[in-house]
Amino acid sequence: MTGQPLALTLGDPAGIGPEIVVKAWNALRKEGPAFVVVGDHDALASASGAGSKLLRRVASADEAAAIFPDALPVLDLPLRAPVVAGHPSAAAAAAIIQWIETAVGLALSGAVSGVVTGPIAKAPLYQAGFKFPGHTEFLGELTAATAYQGARGPVMMLIAGDLRAALVTVHEPLAKVAGKLSVETIVNAGLVTAQALRRDFGVEGPRLAVAGLNPHAGESGTLGREEVEIVGPAVAVLRDLGVDATGPYPADTLFPAEMRARYDAVVCLYHDQALIPVKMLDFWGGVNVTLGLPIVRTSPDHGTGFDIAGRGVARPDSLIAALRMARDISRTRGG
Structure with a gap:
């Protein structure tokens, strides 16, 4: 194979990351996309059951594409403590963070065409002092995402089939979501999403649908004022800025096929408003994409699977889809 590989971080080594x-x-060794794993070689070999014969240490990403059909290339950054499948530990946190930082550095330098991140568990990272809610926010800090018409990434988007769902708030308790919403945050998410549809997905004239927060999108203010005071005004601002945005729509009517045909992406206001329809459409093959970054980043749309780690039953569908999507976005950007 020729061309730049992707960088794939191992994720939490106590989870299903090594196996998938x-x-x-x-699944991809013959046709690609080629990738280099950023992680611990020995942990990958033992936890995946692959054995060292299928893995090959590389000194740089440049070596990955040529050997990819015959061996899985690994940029070996060892753990500092042993790993037990199904038992996450804060002792692995420093290495997990280093793997992410290294992969992002490779992407920023142009050594790889994009980053795909394996699933991490937040609790062990928090125990070790990690100060970010998750991957998305950490990647925004590492890349110092650039502005677009006053907008700033990162914005999380989940994709399944023909549904692209961007999020205004991400990992917020439901009781705090309304307080986190503002005209500015919704406009920012809409601008970043519209830009990404053009730059990353080749959509000319992107159409956005914006979800409401309350049942029936607030029923003209009788079931909540957020649509009248925040969401509706944000849609108006987006339209004034040249974005083809409509809404707010009741969330329970936004996701049937007939509605999906009317927009290129939906802007959702909180986590489950986007995640439930995405996982209903394609539970195994959904992809998480970070919008508004100077680098390409995707990830599988699932967690670490500690309950099944080490049993050999984890499915790689979402990771395969994430790798293919990272390749496609890189090509659309011209990389």
């Missing part, structure tokens, strides 16, 4: 990484390589 090797399964994804087996």
Whole structure:
């Protein structure tokens, strides 16, 4: 294979990351996209059941594409403590963070065409002093995402089939969501999403649908004032800025096929408003994409699977889809 590989971080080594990484390589080794794993070689070998014979340490990402059909290339950054499948530990946090930082650095330098991140667990990272809610926010800090018409990434988007769902708030308790919403945050998410549809997905004249927060989108203010005072005004601002945005719509009517045909992406206001329809459409193959970054970043749309780690039953579908999407976005950007 030729061309730049993707960088794939191992994720939490006590989870299903090592297993699905090797399964994804087996599925993609002939046609690609090629990738180099950023992680611990020995942990990957033992936890995945692949054994060292299928893995090959590389000194740089440049070596990955040539050997990818025959062996899984690994940029070896060892852990500092042993790993037990299904038992996450804060002792692995420093290495997990280093793997992410290294992959982002490779992307920023142009050594890889994009970053795909394996699933991490937040609790062990928090125990070790990690100060970000998750991958998305950490990547925004690492890349110092650039502005677009006053907008700033990162914005999380979940994709399944023909549904692209961007999020205004992400990992917020439901009781705090309304207080986190403002005209500015919704406009920012809409601008970043519209830009990404053009730059990353080749959509000319992107159409956005914006969800309401309350039942029936507030029923003209009788079931909540957020649509009248925040969401509706934000849609108006987006339209004034040249974005083809409509809404707010009741969330329970936004996701049937007939409605999906009317927009290119939906802007959702909180986590489950986007995640439930995405996972209903394609539970195994959904992809998480970070919008508004100077680098390409995708990830599988699932967690670490500690309950099944080490049993050999984890499915790589979402990781395979994330790798293919990262390749496609890179190509659309011209990389």
